Amino acid sequence: MIVTMNSFDLATEKPKPSHFQPRLDELNIKEAWSAWNGYKFAEYYYEVEYEYFCVRNLCGTYDICPMQKYFISGADAERMLNRMVTRDVTKMKNGRVSYVLWCTDEGRLIDDGTIFRLGDEEFMLTCGSPSTAWLKKSCVGFDNLTIRDRSDDYAGLALQGPTSCAVLKKMGLTGIENAKPFTIHHFDFGGKPLMVSRTGFTGDLGYELWIDAEHAVEMWDALYAAGQDYGIHPFGEQATNMLRLEAGFIMPGYEFNEALKTVHFEFDQTPFELNLGWMVDFKKPHFNGRSALVEEARRGPKYTLTKLDIEGNKPADGSFIYNSKRCTTDIGYVTSAMWSPVVKSNIALAMIETPYLNGELWAEINYEKELRQFHKVARCKIQDAPFWSPERARLTPPSDF
Amino acid sequence: MNQYDSIVVGAGHNGLVCSNYLAKRGKRVLLLEAGERCGGLASTYEFHPGFKTSVAQYATHLPKRIINDLKLRDFGYASHKLDLEALSPEGDSVSLRSGSLFGASADDMAAYQDYDRLLDKFAQMFQPFWQKTVPPIGNNSLSEMLAFAELGLKIRLMGREDMQEFFRVIALPMYDLLDEYVSSPLVKSLLSWDALIGTKQAPRSPNNSVLHLLYRMQGDSEICVNIQNLVEALTQSAEANGVEIRTAAPVESIQISQESEALAATGVVLESGEAISAGQVISSADPKTTFLSLVGSEWLEIEFTNRIQRIRDRGMVSKLHLALDGLPAFNGLDSPDRRLLLAPDVETIECAFDNAKYGELPEQPVLEVTTPSLSSSDLAPEGKHVMSINVMYTPYALKEGWNVSAREALQESVVKTLETYAPAIRSQILGSELLTPADLESRFHVSGGHWHHGDFALDQLIMMRPTHGAAQYKTPIDGLLLCGAGTHPGGDLTGLPGFNAAREALS
Numbered sequence: 001m002i003v004t005m006n007s008f009d010l011a012t013e014k015p016k017p018s019h020f021q022p023r024l025d026e027l028n029i030k031e032a033w034s035a036w037n038g039y040k041f042a043e044y045y046y047e048v049e050y051e052y053f054c055v056r057n058l059c060g061t062y063d064i065c066p067m068q069k070y071f072i073s074g075a076d077a078e079r080m081l082n083r084m085v086t087r088d089v090t091k092m093k094n095g096r097v098s099y100v101l102w103c104t105d106e107g108r109l110i111d112d113g114t115i116f117r118l119g120d121e122e123f124m125l126t127c128g129s130p131s132t133a134w135l136k137k138s139c140v141g142f143d144n145l146t147i148r149d150r151s152d153d154y155a156g157l158a159l160q161g162p163t164s165c166a167v168l169k170k171m172g173l174t175g176i177e178n179a180k181p182f183t184i185h186h187f188d189f190g191g192k193p194l195m196v197s198r199t200g201f202t203g204d205l206g207y208e209l210w211i212d213a214e215h216a217v218e219m220w221d222a223l224y225a226a227g228q229d230y231g232i233h234p235f236g237e238q239a240t241n242m243l244r245l246e247a248g249f250i251m252p253g254y255e256f257n258e259a260l261k262t263v264h265f266e267f268d269q270t271p272f273e274l275n276l277g278w279m280v281d282f283k284k285p286h287f288n289g290r291s292a293l294v295e296e297a298r299r300g301p302k303y304t305l306t307k308l309d310i311e312g313n314k315p316a317d318g319s320f321i322y323n324s325k326r327c328t329t330d331i332g333y334v335t336s337a338m339w340s341p342v343v344k345s346n347i348a349l350a351m352i353e354t355p356y357l358n359g360e361l362w363a364e365i366n367y368e369k370e371l372r373q374f375h376k377v378a379r380c381k382i383q384d385a386p387f388w389s390p391e392r393a394r395l396t397p398p399s400d401f
Numbered sequence: 402m403n404q405y406d407s408i409v410v411g412a413g414h415n416g417l418v419c420s421n422y423l424a425k426r427g428k429r430v431l432l433l434e435a436g437e438r439c440g441g442l443a444s445t446y447e448f449h450p451g452f453k454t455s456v457a458q459y460a461t462h463l464p465k466r467i468i469n470d471l472k473l474r475d476f477g478y479a480s481h482k483l484d485l486e487a488l489s490p491e492g493d494s495v496s497l498r499s500g501s502l503f504g505a506s507a508d509d510m511a512a513y514q515d516y517d518r519l520l521d522k523f524a525q526m527f528q529p530f531w532q533k534t535v536p537p538i539g540n541n542s543l544s545e546m547l548a549f550a551e552l553g554l555k556i557r558l559m560g561r562e563d564m565q566e567f568f569r570v571i572a573l574p575m576y577d578l579l580d581e582y583v584s585s586p587l588v589k590s591l592l593s594w595d596a597l598i599g600t601k602q603a604p605r606s607p608n609n610s611v612l613h614l615l616y617r618m619q620g621d622s623e624i625c626v627n628i629q630n631l632v633e634a635l636t637q638s639a640e641a642n643g644v645e646i647r648t649a650a651p652v653e654s655i656q657i658s659q660e661s662e663a664l665a666a667t668g669v670v671l672e673s674g675e676a677i678s679a680g681q682v683i684s685s686a687d688p689k690t691t692f693l694s695l696v697g698s699e700w701l702e703i704e705f706t707n708r709i710q711r712i713r714d715r716g717m718v719s720k721l722h723l724a725l726d727g728l729p730a731f732n733g734l735d736s737p738d739r740r741l742l743l744a745p746d747v748e749t750i751e752c753a754f755d756n757a758k759y760g761e762l763p764e765q766p767v768l769e770v771t772t773p774s775l776s777s778s779d780l781a782p783e784g785k786h787v788m789s790i791n792v793m794y795t796p797y798a799l800k801e802g803w804n805v806s807a808r809e810a811l812q813e814s815v816v817k818t819l820e821t822y823a824p825a826i827r828s829q830i831l832g833s834e835l836l837t838p839a840d841l842e843s844r845f846h847v848s849g850g851h852w853h854h855g856d857f858a859l860d861q862l863i864m865m866r867p868t869h870g871a872a873q874y875k876t877p878i879d880g881l882l883l884c885g886a887g888t889h890p891g892g893d894l895t896g897l898p899g900f901n902a903a904r905e906a907l908s
């Protein structure tokens with residue numbers, strides 16, 4: 001029997017090509033595609049560790065076309081955003097980028113993202129998940145603004161790693177070495193406006209390049225031509241996940257559950273639980289979730305996201321955390337874990353019930369060796385500083401490689 | 402040091418009641434009214450040289466407790482009786498007088514007894530409920546749980562059969578309920594009217610027109626048809642208790658501070674620029690006006706703001722005021738000294754609603770007519786009269802817009818309808834004033850021009866009125882309370898929102 005599926009069109013489920021797709025296709029040797037926000041998106045191109053080492057030692061590009069890009073402009077744009085996010089947008093200068101969080105009325109994290117201040121009354125908000133509905137709700141009462149969703153016609157490409165500045169210089173972006181972290185710079189790219197921000201998700205020296213979609217491939221080619229001698233390679237989602245974990249960055253689906261998509265009561269997180277209390281500014285004008293967060297700050301978060309250095313070398317993926325070696329009472333769970341090649345230790349992020357932070361912490365690690373299952377109990381040490389935070393990530397100008 | 406303990410925004414009757422209770426308890430209270438005079442939708446004003454009227458014409462369920470507490474009789478308040486009579490163009494009529502049905506068939510009269518017994522029982526059950534703050538859902542204190550328990554117990558004590566019946570009819574369309582009891586078209590119109598007037602509901606609409614009717618059947622209440630007297634008594638009583646009243650003092654914004662950890666209301670700024678501080682601000686302006694215009698979304702949470710924004714508050718009632726050369730003569734009626742219902746059957750009511758639902762004027766409007774100059778002689782010159790007409794249903798957002806031709810068309814169709822009942826009426830008209838929902842909005846500062854400051858519907862009632870987070874009169878902002886018709890139990894001239902809010906403001 002031939003099954004026809006005329007009643008619903010599965011073709012619409014097919015991921016859209018990225019604006020860099022012709023080049024990505026050539027490079028994705030393993031055809032390891034998944035999808036992000038409806039865009040075709042590489043899990044990896046050749047091999048995860050290889051891509052990871054490229055970024056840590058040379059430089060790599062990561063396709064961020066699927067990120068949501070909202071241009072918010074008008075007299076009320078600043079007030080609207082400031083009421084939406086937990087940090088003080090009024091303190092942002094033009095040409096600056098800020099990492100921001102936004103919460104529900106109850107102070108639960110909806111998403112994180114970045115705000116680019118492009119002018120007094122012009123901002124770009126980027127984030128991982130479509131947020132039109134929430135933005136629309138956030139705009140009630142702020143009439144003098146427009147929101148343009150440019151997710152589909154503005155291309156973004158992250159260039160990360162120690163040689164990234166050198167590549168951009170070679171590409172002809174004069175003065176890029178003077179770009180400080182979290183700043184925005186505009187270049188003329190053969191008559192087309194090219195925006196570059198010194199931002200990224202790897203904790204290393206890195207930039208993000210933004211250009212109108214129709215010029216995306218042209219920009220890619222210029223970048224790869226310049227990067228040839230600097231080891232430029234593409235890297236996919238899996239390498240990104242390693243890189244961001246070393247940098248201590250949170251990821252939806254690992255550390256947090258987007259509050260608007262969470263079904264079970266309080267199975268989402270607050271900024272304090274995610275150890276991002278420093279991003280909640282109670283001195284700024286009112287913002288969404290403030291009253292709930294004031295209360296949470298007073299009471300202390302139920303859980304705290306904690307950086308762990310775990311003995312041994314077996315990644316603690318999915319482990320429970322206990323307050324004693326006997327593993328009788330579980331007091332938390334690991335959200336992300338890996339053996340970190342750069343810091344040479346067994347690192348993890350874990351949600352731990354706050355009252356237990358001062359006691360002993362033990363992870364029960366399950367692992368596999370040639371199809372046999374094993375488990376061990378390993379002592380965990382809390383680490384306060386980021387696992388990986390190289391000097392070059394902050395240096396301006398960064399040293400040439 | 403604050404200039405006042407409390408500022409009450411809006412001197413509608415609820416603002417008057419609320420500020421009065423606060424002043425009685427020794428608070429220094431300033432009552433600020435945007436309009437020229439007190440009363441809000443119940444204020445009396447001249448609409449044609451020598452002729453006065455008010456938008457609200459009668460109070461049918463004013464609690465005795467408020468009248469006594471505020472000693473309104475000492476200030477000239479008097480209660481009255483007010484019958485409701487449905488007319489046919491031919492001069493037939495049926496009426497409700499002091500709770501009894503007159504002029505109907507023997508079957509309908511007998512059935513009415515059962516109908517009335519049942520609804521009366523249900524209405525009594527709700528009685529203590531209207532004078533209470535309804536606790537929010539979730540994490541309740543013991544006393545809040547007891548408030549729920551009391552209602553539950555009352556329902557339980559009705560007995561099994563009545564209880565089942567209660568849950569069956571509570572959200573029934575009026576049409577179906579009446580169909581079970583009576584058969585005369587005019588009787589059905591008559592009995593459905595109080596369930597419908599002021600709401601966005603027709604006889605066949607599900608939801609809770611029955612509950613609306615029960616609300617209006619509150620026991621232990623008084624009827625007042627001299628609204629000018631009522632508002633004067635409320636005003637004088639408030640002043641006697643020390644409330645400072647300022648009219649023509651529109652509030653532009655409610656001031657919020659964030660000095661402590663929580664947000665707190667600290668006073669108001671008038672449109673004139675004058676800033677006045679107070680420990681508490683209590684607003685009788687409708688919830689949308691209060692939160693979205695006077696406070697501003699930047700001080701509110703996003704979901705909360707959206708719930709306020711979504712409040713359905715588009716009025717369905719227009720008001721036509723007529724200055725008449727003499728007493729109008731209705732077919733078959735000795736005197737128009739009651740509420741006259743000009744709606745021959747429920748189908749006509751339903752059709753008028755259908756037109757309005759789609760943004761059109763009713764082809765055949767249904768009217769409720771009173772002649773207030775009969776009970777308050779100073780509303781019109783000697784020998785002349787004021788006729789006040791509630792016109793149902795007229796959409797706030799008329800598709801073609803409330804332009805001159807739409808207004809003329811509406812007025813003409815109202816007068817035409819009147820003529821079929823009172824043939825000489827057109828020649829008696831000396832002047833008129835038409836207030837569409839859009840006019841009511843701008844003239845009386847009520848969002849949507851809505852009778853209840855927000856539809857009387859299950860999702861906007863009780864612990865959901867106006868929305869959770871502000872349904873116990875207190876709001877997410879410390880020291881900011883609501884006291885108008887947009888709060889529990891709702892609109893009409895009852896004073897209950899003001900009464901309940903004062904208790905919360907003092908707690």
Ligand SMILES: Cc1cc2nc3c(=O)[nH]c(=O)nc-3n(C[C@H](O)[C@H](O)[C@H](O)COP(=O)(O)OP(=O)(O)OC[C@H]3O[C@@H](n4cnc5c(N)ncnc54)[C@H](O)[C@@H]3O)c2cc1C
Nearest residue numbers: 411413414415435441442457458459652846886892893894
């Ligand atoms: C056409 C129509 C006919 C009606 N007929 C009847 C009837 O016959 N019987 C009945 O019981 N009910 C009737 N109602 C309903 C009744 O009038 C209202 O439910 C009731 O008056 C509400 O009283 P309130 O005090 O809560 O609000 P309002 O009377 O609306 O008073 C609110 C006050 O706040 C003031 N205000 C608003 N914003 C500001 C500001 N920024 N600064 C200062 N002041 C401000 C307004 O000017 C107004 O005076 C009718 C309603 C309508 C629309």
